[in-house]
Structures are given as C-alpha cells and as structure tokens.
Amino acid sequence: MNLFQIIIFIGLIGNTVLGLFVLLSNPKRAANIGFFSLTLSMMLWLGSMFFCSYQHSPRMLLFWIRQTSMFAGLIPLGVSILKLTIVHDSLSLRRGFYELRYWLLVSFSIIILCHSSVFVLSASNPTASELVPPTEYGWGFIVYMAFFIGAIINFIFSFWRIAKGRGGAQKTEIQFLQLGCVASFIIGVFLIAFAEILGDQELSLFVPLSVLALDGFVAYGIATRRILAAPEVLQRVVSYLLMCLYxxxxxxxxxxxxxxxxxxxxxxxxxxxxxxxxxxxxxxxxxxxxxxxxxxxxxFSSSHQFDVDQVLEEAGHVFQEVSTDETLMALFSGFIIRAFQTTRVVLLKVGADGVFRHHYAFPEWGEKTDLSLSSQSSLVELVRRDAEPFTEDTLERMRPSILVNGARRDMRALGASVAVGSFTHKKLQMVVLLYPKTSRAIYDLREQKALQLVCNQLAVALENANLYTAVQNGKIYNEILLDSLTSGIVAVDDARQVTVFNQRAQTITHLPVEDIVNESMEQLPAALTEIVEKILTTGAGVRDYDTFIDTGEDRVPVRVSGSAFHGHTGKHLGALLVFSDMTLLRKMEERIRRTDRLSSIGTLSAGMAHEIRNPLVTIKTFTELLPEQYGNQEFRETFFDLVDQEVQRIDAIVNRLLNFARPAKASLKPVYLHDIIENSIRLVEQQVINNKIQLQTNLAAEHHLILADAEQINQTLVNFFLNAIQAMDLGGTLSVETMLNKSAICIDVRDTGCGLSEEHEKHIFDPFFTTKESGVGLGLSVSHGIIQEHQGTIHVDSEPGKGTVFHVELPLIDEKEI
Structure with a gap:
C-alpha cells in the first residue's frame, strides 16, 4: 500500500471502530444509532475511495470516483439523521422520513449528479510520482461543492437555532455535532477545493483523515459518560493548536x-x-x-466561566467556619447555588434505619415535600459503588442494566439533574441533589469533579459540625450540672490556670468567675492554692481535708477532696478539687453536742444526787442537834468544821457538773491527757459504785501532752464511760489504759459488757443509731466527730457476750512547744 491507501485505511478503521464503540455502548439509544448511521455513510465513502486507489482501468477508475463522490454526498444526510435522533429521543420511521424529506430529495439529486457526464470528465491512473489519480471535473463539480458549502451553512444555523431553544444534554450534543461538522467539512472541502484550484491533486491526499475530526468530536459528545462543555473543549483545542503553531x-x-x-x-x-x-x-x-x-x-470567556480553583478555594472558606449543622447547610447550599448556577440544592441525609431522607433544601420548597431514598435504591447503590456524581445525561449514556435503569427512574422521580455522594471514612453519609442550571447547561466533567470534592469536604465539615454541637451541648450540660451541685468545683490545668469554677465555688469563696477562670491559680484562696499545688507537685490526692477559706469577711470552714486527672494517653492534665461549705454542718454538730451534753448531764445528775445527799444528811443531823448542844463549845467547833467541809464537798460536785455542762467554744490548748481522764472518771465515779462495777486504770504513757479542747475530750471520755456502764447491767469491769505509739498516745476504754454484733458494730458511730430502749444515739457520733477534729482516730472492737473496746489515738506535742 502507498501512503494514500494507508491514510484511507487508517481513516476507515478509525471511523468503523468509533461507530461500533458508540453503538455498542448503548444500542437502544436513538443518538447512538444515529451516529452509527453517520459513520456508515463515511465507511461507504472511505471504502469506495480505498477501492478506487487500487483500480488500473480508466473505466473502473472513473466508476469508483463517481461512487466515492456519491457516498461523500450522503454524509450530510447522515449528519441530518444524527441531528434528528438527538433532538427527538423517540421517533417513528414515518415521522423520520417526513422530517428528512428535503435532505432525501437533495441527496437523491446528488446521486444523479455524481453519475452524470457533467460531473467527471476524465480520470487517469496516477504516475509513479503521484498517489492520487488525476481527475478532470466538469461544471457539475461546482454544483457539488456548492452543495457541501450550503450544507455547512445550513448546519451552522440549524445547530445554532436548536442549541438556543434547548438545554442540557441535547444542547451539548448538538454543539459537539456542530463543532465536528465544521472542523471536518472545512478540512475536507478546502483540501479538495485547493487541490482543484491549485491543480495539485496531492493536497486531497489527506481528505480521508477529516472524518476522524468529525467522529472524534461527535463520539465524545454522544457516548462519553462525563463530558466537558463544548466551549471548554473548543478552548482547549484552540489552546493546543496555538501552542503547536507558536x-x-x-x-x-x-x-x-x-x-x-x-x-x-x-x-x-x-x-x-x-x-x-x-x-x-x-x-x-x-x-x-x-x-x-x-x-x-x-x-472564549463568558459571563459565567467556571473556575475550579476558585470554587475549591471558596469551599475551603465555607467549611472553615465551624458551626452548627443547620448553619453549615445554609452556607453550603448558598455556595453551591452561586458556584454552579443551579436552581435548587437538596440534601438527603442517612438515618439510623439507613433511609436517606430530606434534610435540607435551598431554596425551600413551596409546599411540603418528602423526598427519600432507601439504602437499597438503585441510585444510592450506584453512587455508593462508583463514588462519583451521576447526572441524567450520564445515566442515559450508560449501557442499560437493572441498576442503571433503576437509577434513571429514581432520578426522574426526584426531578434532579445531579446526584452526588458525600463520603467520610468510605461510608456514604449524604446524597446531594442538584437541579437544572439557570442557563439549562449541563454539569460538565470539571463541575462534576469539583462537586465530588466539595461534597466530600461537606461530609467532613458535617462531622466537625456535629462534634462542635456535641461539644457545645456537653459544655452546656456540664455547666448546668456543675452549677447545680451543692459543692464547689475547681479544675486547674497543668499550666496552673483555672479552667472550671462553678457557681457554688463562687458563692463559698465570694469570688466572681471572671476573676478566676483562665487566670493563674494564685487567684484562688490560699487554702485551696496550697492543696492544688501539693496535688500538681506530688500527684497524690487528698480526701476529706478540713480547712478554712478566708473570704475577707469571715472564715468559712470547708471540707476538701481532690485528685490529679490524666488524659487517655496517661498525660498529666491537671488537678480537680471538690469542697463543701461546712458552716451549717458545724452548727448542727454543735447543737448535737449540746443535746448530747444535756443527755449526759441528766445521767450524771442522777449519780451526783446521791453524792450530794450524804453531806446534806450530815448537815441536817448537826443542824437538828444544834439547839440542844449549842452550849457545848466542842460540839459547835465540830459542827462548824464539819458543815464547812460538807459544803465545800457539795460545791466541788456542782462545779464539776457545771464545767461539763457549760457549752464552751472549742479551744485547742496544750493539756495533759491523764488529767482529763482522771477528771472524767470522777464524774462517773458514783455511777460505777452504784452499778457495782470495778474500775481499773493503767495510765502507763510517759508522755501525754496533747493539743486539745479539754472539755470536748472530757465529754468524749464520759460518753465512753457511760456507754460502758450501761452495757454492764450485772456488774463487771471498766478499765482505762494509755500507751505510746510513736508520736501518738493511745487510749483504750474496755468493758466486760454484752458486746456488739458485727452489724451493729458497723453503725456504732452513725448519728441516731442506738441499741438502747432510751436515748437518741448521738453520743458516740459526737465523740467520733470530736476525735476527728483533733486529728485523731477512733475505732471499736467488740464481741457479743465478752465486751467492747474503744481505741482512741491522738497526736502528741513536744513539751518544748509550750
């Protein structure tokens, strides 16, 4: 084969492959069938030309030149058929012949012209230096060329009129058909015309390749699933041609x-x-x-030139604004309306049941609309599978299948033009629907890619918005929860700045939140600052630590607990304090102590009544004998001495009772514990005797100086003694013993009474718990509180039927500190 035959063969193969490819991509679509009819006419033209190049007989050469020209004259008819199938999706054969009646008539005339004697006068075989057979044309060739020029002009105006009156895919396909025809016909006609004008038939050597320009443009516009707009394609073609020329x-x-x-x-x-x-x-x-x-x-710039970089930059600005779900939807929809010139945006969000329901629309529907897609719907399956946008045009161009046909029905039911999936973590979260553009243009390839990127960013932004909303709701919940607590809450981060200071903390400390939060912890009261510093430094927590907060007006007693807290990685984050105002509790404890003191006074008074009665009997006896023995001086002296002794004895008993009953305010001073124990024993001495109880003391501790309120310790010991006496109805032994334990002194108060059960032992120090028929059960509870206030410890050991032991431990102080 020579070069001319190779060019023809390449054109023939390329044309045939493109025709079959477009037809087989969707054999039921009218436009695909129309394109195949166009390629069929060009196949006949190229095939005739190929046969013509092999002829050696002048007569056969002339015959195949006529056939080649005839089939070339049928190409405009093929273009008209394709145009008709694009404009009319479904058209009957009869209606088709009617619409093409003029083209059929003109094509029949061209067939007659090509076989007339006025078209081709002569033809001869090419010489060794020639590839194209030299041909002499008659005046009919001028009519033939005028037909092609007229066809081009007709196509240009008819295509322009159709494109102006239509939109969407039809407009785009017509534009690509117009672009292909103009490019191909201009190349072919001018090559042939210049070859005839210049008398150089070799210029027509490349005419067969002109069909590839037509095929390429039209096949791209008809069969490609996602296409660029025709102006964008033309812009790129011109750009590359200019670059090649430059x-x-x-x-x-x-x-x-x-x-x-x-x-x-x-x-x-x-x-x-x-x-x-x-x-x-x-x-x-x-x-x-x-x-x-x-x-x-x-x-080629227009009023709305789509700039992908600008769109993505604007999208970034929209999604940078972390806000609520509703606000983000409004910002996103407004952005899509502006950037893509669409008439409406609808967002279908997946629910817990997997159904994609109407979540947001902009502009809002005039009437209530309930759009939804099930997770098994064809459109959702297609979007989830391919993870790319689908338009009405894309679905029409795809090869029919159950899934594609179902997606077409879903798209028509929704009335949308584009469906885009919004994915996070490879999971479909939302389907974004775009409706027709205001310009009725298609959503081309660039816009679809930009839409997919933007919608994926939307999914991430929505996730952030939901997290932001959850954080804000959690913050509000925590603030309400913290402000509802009756305890003060303080949180300090690792940088020693206060991050939480609830309403109760403000009330207790008399400090406003704006002066504390996000400020140094040094702004906290000194007592709290000291505890926080200790926790941050050592990492050890505190529990039920009693201290005072100086508010400037008074000293508020508080009980503080705190601990360090860490992140999920174990990193130290800060410290948390919980503290309660103990003012009311202190007042209640004081009232309980007074009640308990009065109860103890009643018990002590019963024993002291007998002790007071003895000196009174002596005084009464001497008083009755005084009138008779008044003259006896020895009697008078004895009487005066005896009465004085007995009155002092009564006075001492009453003073001990008054000292015990006096509600003095707690005052910690250095005192000797043994002196307090001995005084407490004297208070209950008469009860011990009356109940036939043996008293044993073993005050063996060498050092017994403590920092205490003597009256409160006295009250505590009396409570222990009275409980022991009441537990021994038939007599027994009450023993008191002291011993040293490092820097503390231990006091054991032991009885041989009825003892306590294990269950009663657990509640022995609970307020109002008692095993006696009479009494309110406050004595031991008060004693427990007093020992704790003195930084001491107390616990009980008891065994039913054998007795009970109270173990008390109090810290010692050095006598040098006095």
Whole structure:
C-alpha cells in the first residue's frame, strides 16, 4: 500500500471502530444509532475511495470516483439523521422520513449528479510520482461543492437555532455535532477545493483523515459518560493548536538563528542549529502552554466561566467556619447555588434505619415535600459503588442494566439533574441533589469533579459540625450540672490556670468567675492554692481535708477532696478539687453536742444526787442537834468544821457538773491527757459504785501532752464511760489504759459488757443509731466527730457476750512547744 491507501485505511478503521464503540455502548439509544448511521455513510465513502486507489482501468477508475463522490454526498444526510435522533429521543420511521424529506430529495439529486457526464470528465491512473489519480471535473463539480458549502451553512444555523431553544444534554450534543461538522467539512472541502484550484491533486491526499475530526468530536459528545462543555473543549483545542503553531514558529526561528551563528564555527550547522532549536522549544513548552491557555480562556470567556480553583478555594472558606449543622447547610447550599448556577440544592441525609431522607433544601420548597431514598435504591447503590456524581445525561449514556435503569427512574422521580455522594471514612453519609442550571447547561466533567470534592469536604465539615454541637451541648450540660451541685468545683490545668469554677465555688469563696477562670491559680484562696499545688507537685490526692477559706469577711470552714486527672494517653492534665461549705454542718454538730451534753448531764445528775445527799444528811443531823448542844463549845467547833467541809464537798460536785455542762467554744490548748481522764472518771465515779462495777486504770504513757479542747475530750471520755456502764447491767469491769505509739498516745476504754454484733458494730458511730430502749444515739457520733477534729482516730472492737473496746489515738506535742 502507498501512503494514500494507508491514510484511507487508517481513516476507515478509525471511523468503523468509533461507530461500533458508540453503538455498542448503548444500542437502544436513538443518538447512538444515529451516529452509527453517520459513520456508515463515511465507511461507504472511505471504502469506495480505498477501492478506487487500487483500480488500473480508466473505466473502473472513473466508476469508483463517481461512487466515492456519491457516498461523500450522503454524509450530510447522515449528519441530518444524527441531528434528528438527538433532538427527538423517540421517533417513528414515518415521522423520520417526513422530517428528512428535503435532505432525501437533495441527496437523491446528488446521486444523479455524481453519475452524470457533467460531473467527471476524465480520470487517469496516477504516475509513479503521484498517489492520487488525476481527475478532470466538469461544471457539475461546482454544483457539488456548492452543495457541501450550503450544507455547512445550513448546519451552522440549524445547530445554532436548536442549541438556543434547548438545554442540557441535547444542547451539548448538538454543539459537539456542530463543532465536528465544521472542523471536518472545512478540512475536507478546502483540501479538495485547493487541490482543484491549485491543480495539485496531492493536497486531497489527506481528505480521508477529516472524518476522524468529525467522529472524534461527535463520539465524545454522544457516548462519553462525563463530558466537558463544548466551549471548554473548543478552548482547549484552540489552546493546543496555538501552542503547536507558536512552538513551530519558535523552532524555525531558533533553527535559522542557530544556523547563522554556528556557521562561523563549523561547516555543517544542521546538527547544532537543530539542537539549539530543540532546546529552545523544550524550555518554552510550559510557559507556552500557560500563555495559550490564558489567551484561549479570555478568547472564549463568558459571563459565567467556571473556575475550579476558585470554587475549591471558596469551599475551603465555607467549611472553615465551624458551626452548627443547620448553619453549615445554609452556607453550603448558598455556595453551591452561586458556584454552579443551579436552581435548587437538596440534601438527603442517612438515618439510623439507613433511609436517606430530606434534610435540607435551598431554596425551600413551596409546599411540603418528602423526598427519600432507601439504602437499597438503585441510585444510592450506584453512587455508593462508583463514588462519583451521576447526572441524567450520564445515566442515559450508560449501557442499560437493572441498576442503571433503576437509577434513571429514581432520578426522574426526584426531578434532579445531579446526584452526588458525600463520603467520610468510605461510608456514604449524604446524597446531594442538584437541579437544572439557570442557563439549562449541563454539569460538565470539571463541575462534576469539583462537586465530588466539595461534597466530600461537606461530609467532613458535617462531622466537625456535629462534634462542635456535641461539644457545645456537653459544655452546656456540664455547666448546668456543675452549677447545680451543692459543692464547689475547681479544675486547674497543668499550666496552673483555672479552667472550671462553678457557681457554688463562687458563692463559698465570694469570688466572681471572671476573676478566676483562665487566670493563674494564685487567684484562688490560699487554702485551696496550697492543696492544688501539693496535688500538681506530688500527684497524690487528698480526701476529706478540713480547712478554712478566708473570704475577707469571715472564715468559712470547708471540707476538701481532690485528685490529679490524666488524659487517655496517661498525660498529666491537671488537678480537680471538690469542697463543701461546712458552716451549717458545724452548727448542727454543735447543737448535737449540746443535746448530747444535756443527755449526759441528766445521767450524771442522777449519780451526783446521791453524792450530794450524804453531806446534806450530815448537815441536817448537826443542824437538828444544834439547839440542844449549842452550849457545848466542842460540839459547835465540830459542827462548824464539819458543815464547812460538807459544803465545800457539795460545791466541788456542782462545779464539776457545771464545767461539763457549760457549752464552751472549742479551744485547742496544750493539756495533759491523764488529767482529763482522771477528771472524767470522777464524774462517773458514783455511777460505777452504784452499778457495782470495778474500775481499773493503767495510765502507763510517759508522755501525754496533747493539743486539745479539754472539755470536748472530757465529754468524749464520759460518753465512753457511760456507754460502758450501761452495757454492764450485772456488774463487771471498766478499765482505762494509755500507751505510746510513736508520736501518738493511745487510749483504750474496755468493758466486760454484752458486746456488739458485727452489724451493729458497723453503725456504732452513725448519728441516731442506738441499741438502747432510751436515748437518741448521738453520743458516740459526737465523740467520733470530736476525735476527728483533733486529728485523731477512733475505732471499736467488740464481741457479743465478752465486751467492747474503744481505741482512741491522738497526736502528741513536744513539751518544748509550750
């Protein structure tokens, strides 16, 4: 095969492959069938030309030239058929013949013209230096060429009229058909015309390749699932053509300059000048591409030129604003309306049941609309599977299947033009629906890719918005919860700044929150600052630590607990304090102590009554004998001495009772514990005797100086003694013993009474717990509180039927501190 035959063969194969590819991609679609009819007419034209190139007989050569020209004349008819199938999706055969009646008539006339004697006068076989057979045309060829020029003009105006009155995919397909026809027909007609005008038949050598321009443009516009808009394609084609032209001119100029420069150094400048020109072109490719793209962009710019970079930048600004779900939806929808010139945006969000329901629409529907898609719907399955947008046009171009047909029905039911999935972690979270554009143009490939990127960003932004909402709700919940607590809460971070200071903490400390939160912990009361510093430094917590907060007006007693807290990685985050105002509790404890003191006084008074009665009997006896023995001086002296002793004895008993009953305020002073024990024993001495109880004391501790309130310790010991006496109805032994334990002194009060059960032992120090028929059960509870206030410990050991032991331990102080 010669070059001409190779060119024909390439055109024939390319045309046939494209025709079959488009037909098989969707054999039921009218536009695909129309395109195949167009490629069929071009296959007949190229096939006739191929046979013509092999003829050696002048008669057969002339015959195949007529056949070639005839089939070329049928190409406009094929274009008209394709145009008709694009405009009318479903058209009957009869209606089709009616719409094409003029083209059929003109095509029949062209067939007659091509076989007339006025069309081709003669033809001869090409010589060894020629590839195209020399042909002499008659005046009929002028009519033939006028037909093609008229067809081109007709197509241009009819395509423009159709595109203006229609929108969407039909407009785009017509634009690509117009673009392909103009490119192909202009190339073919001008090559043939110039060949005839210049008398150089070799120019028509490349005419067969013109069909590939038509096939390429039209096949892209009809069969490609996702296409660019025709103006964008034309812009790119012009950009690359201009770049090729610019680089070609640049190469020629560089080669000419190089040849003139290198001739001074070498004889043959071909290699060096070519190398220079190649280097110049190589370094100019990138800037040339940028310049030509910018030039073509301005050349084809319109009122709304879609700029992907600008859209993505604006989307970034929208999604940077962390806000609520509703606000984000409004911002996103407004952005989509502006950027993509759509008439409406609808968002379908997946629910817990997997159904995608109407979540947001902008603009709002005029009437209530309940749009939804099940998770098994065809459109959702398709979007989830391919993770890319689907338009009405895309679905129409796809090969029919159960899934595709179902997606088409879903799209028509929704009335939308585009469905885009919004994914996070490869999971479909939302389906975004876009409705027709205001310009009725298609959503082209660039816009679809931008939409997918933006919708994926939307999913991430929605996740952030939900997290933001959850954090805000959690913050409000925590604030309400913290402010509802009856205890003060303080949190300090690792940088020693206060992060939490609830309402109760403000009330107890008399400090406003704005002066504390986000400020140094040094702004806290000194007592709290000291505890926080200890926790942050050592990492050890505190529990039920009693201290005072100085508010400037008074000293508030508080009980503080605190601990360090850590993150999930174990990193130290700060410290937390919980403290309670103990003022009311202290008052209640004081009232309980007074009640208990009065109860003890009643018990003590019963024993002291007998002790007071004895001196009174003595005084009464001497008083009755005084009138009779008044003259007896010895009697009078004895009487006076005896009465004085007995009165002092009564006075001492009453003073001990008054000292015990006096409600003095607690005052810690250095005192000797043994003196307090001995005084307490004297208070209950009469009860011990009356109940026939044996008293044993073993005050063996060598050091017994403590810091205490003597009256409160006295009250505590009396409570222990009275409980022991009441536990021994039939007599027994009450023993008191002291011993040293490092820096503390231990007091054991032991009885041989009835003892306590294990269950009663657990509640022995609970307020109002008692095992006696009479009494309110406050004595031991008060005693427990007093010992704790003195930084001591107390616990009980008891065994039913054997007795009970109270173990008390109090810290000692050094006598040097007195």
């Amino acid at each position: 680089l070609s001119v640049l190469y020629i100029c560089a080669e000419w300059v190089g040849s003139h420069i290198f001739r001074w150094f070498v004889i043959d400048t071909t290699y060096f000048s070519g190398l220079l020109a190649a280097l110049v072109v190589a370094f100019s490719v990138v800037p040339a591409q940028r310049w030509m793209q910018r030039f073509s962009y301005h050349l």
